[in-house]
Amino acid sequence: MDTNTTSNEYVRGTLKTIVLNLLAEQKRMYGYEITQEVKERTSGAIALTFGALYPVLHKLEQEGLLVTESVEVDGRLRKYYSLTTPGSEAARTKTDDLERFVDAIRLLLAPKGLATE
Amino acid sequence: MDTNTTSNEYVRGTLKTIVLNLLAEQKRMYGYEITQEVKERTSGAIALTFGALYPVLHKLEQEGLLVTESVEVDGRLRKYYSLTTPGSEAARTKTDDLERFVDAIRLLLAPKGLATE
DNA sequence: CAAATATATATAAGTTTTTTATATATGCAA
């Protein structure tokens, strides 16, 4: 029922980091699971689309940051993704960068002259 | 000297909102001024590129959210941008959306299970 | 039983956005 999803335009650029960060936490996830987890954790504010997610997963795999293992569950194929060593490193770096970016955005959104806290 | 600029990939998608929000605050700014203000307010964390900024400014103008007035200062042309009424409305909406997005990102980056504060 | 919904992955076409490179032009400092 699409609770209160924002237009998603802001996800641009952060998708890779979101994926890496979740995998750093959960060890092993499949695509569908990632979309559900993001939706749940953000109360529907961020809804990843498959058309964006899968290409990113494939690209991260190509870059050697992720590895996959396919498992059949109830007759359906489920493809688990997990971080490689360079993937864990990238997750740390990118998460830090995103945190800094988010802080910077808040500086911009806060009316000039107001203290940060 | 490029203090500590993040790779800028996160600016993707937020550029329009950053511009609208600054103009809502400052009433009237020119392109170069916008890049300087953003750099300053974020201590160099966010550095806008002209190749991205100008197309966005032109597009917002086309959409009727901004109007321009050209002023000659010291023999140089300076093009001031300011919000129209629909532009002010868009600034509010988009700023709110971005705030909600930023909050959602923090939920994702915070390790699962930890309280929001 | 049929239809809809949830689960699950994936690609292709088209559009939008962004990066990178480039052009133009003035004022000031070294």
Added chain:
DNA sequence: TTGCATATATAAAAAACTTATATATATTTG
């Protein structure tokens, strides 16, 4: 006079994203 800061702008190319679509099973609903 060379370089840097100021100032705007466009074009070509690359990257990213949206939208639409295909496939397939299990479960729920009418």
